[in-house]
Amino acid sequence: MMGESEEKPHAILVAYPLQGHLIPSVHLAMKLASKGFTITFINTHSVHHQITRAQDSDSDPFTAVRGSGLDIRYMTVSDGLPVDFDRSLNHDQFMASLLHVFSAHVEEAVKMIVKSGRIHVLIADTFFVWPSALAKKYGLLHVSFWTETALVFSLYYHLDLLRINGHFDCPNAREDTIDYIPGVPPINPRDTMSYLQEKDATSVCHQIIFKAFQDAKGADFVLCNSIQELEPSTIAALHAKKPFYAVGPIFPSGFIRSAVATSLWPESDCTSWLDAKPRGSVLYVSFGSYAHLSKRDLTEISNGLSLSGVSFVWVLRPDIVSSDEVDPLPVGFREEVADRALIISWCSQNAVLKHPAIGGFLTHCGWNSTLESIWCKVPLLCFPLYTDQFTNQKLVVDDWKIGMRIGELKAVTRSEVSEKIKAMMSGKSGEECWKKVVEMSQILENAISRYGTSERNMDQFIKELDAKIHKTPGVHTGSHKSAAANP
């Protein structure tokens, strides 16, 4: 991309310290580096510690790709809490630290990088509350990286409209369709993010969302891990407001194995177990890296899996109910399903989804899982738990018709779980979803092919960024002058 004589753009990329954000951030860094960027990637000490512990190796995760000519440097900073602090058990304290303390540590790192050489850009997850302000202070361009759908971005971006219209943050919030967000097809409030459906909008996560989207309004560019063809009107309307580019799906090159370690937990290898199963016969079950299930729902899902008679691989994180609860599964469950179930703590999800034995995915509808499932032509059984997962479910079930809901409107029961699993794995409705997901996977493949929309969007973004860097020589050098001008 870059001309020989031109200086390479140097970007700091700060990943949000959660698994579902870290994975696309690492692969965005690799993508940009392959297009000629120098990247300084920043992880928290805690994430670094978890990755190296999972790998049983102390080296920085990018070591493996350095020989290939990618210029990716690596730093770690504190998130404000001790490395071994249980962030899963103390969610609000962790979030409060990211809200109030983390920026001071990032600023120290940015100051150091700026002092040591030319730097042009700060790329940071949209959920951080400080990037735009920090970028301005140090004379850097700000690229906001959004790891969810454009639809979710747009709903957060237009919180003021939702408030004015009485759909959010008011005593008796309206329950009728939201039909006034620019470019967004009408949406039922029940399909919006959990934070928009909650009555109390004073939680630490709400504060993060309010501040983050205030800050994001100052971004020079937004890169979104979605695909233009999947959300055309929403993306067009956002792009009309600011340079908003869909560049997804952002996957490791080769998809199955990432050259850079990103897993926060050690991975079990499921290949030989899956190799022994017939094509399309196994259900993969995972609720992602962060969400918790209630004990009641876990019991119903376990019993539903048991009743269904279907073979399954279940990623059951040790903290799925709470890290206080040692084994939350119903007594006798493991023995009952032993001949057709593989229950593990973590795996290479991409490798599992890509295996021909997998025929369906019971998922919380995290956006990465959704994209990975589509890529692997695996239809989804949706059991959203919080945040954007309800909105992703709406896209999957109502708009794209590649999945089915579980626990819709009422509490989930074992018989519903069992019936839906059977319908998905061997019924007509499962077959319909499968046909659609095969079509959709082609859209994703096209988007990241040589002349696909995501590839072109990425190139257009780089061209515009480059023009901005070179338009005002001396400004985006990370010089202390600009920092001093805006103390």
Ligand SMILES: O=c1ccn([C@@H]2O[C@H](COP(=O)(O)OP(=O)(O)O[C@H]3O[C@H](CO)[C@@H](O)[C@H](O)[C@H]3O)[C@@H](O)[C@H]2O)c(=O)[nH]1
């Ligand atoms: O055993 C496993 C289970 C998961 N994964 C990976 O972990 C990631 C999980 O991401 P995601 O499916 O998006 O779920 P969360 O971890 O829950 O991600 C958070 O971040 C996402 C956006 O970045 C949001 O869409 C989710 O709602 C939010 O909970 C995916 O890449 C999976 O491939 C593994 O590698 N091994």
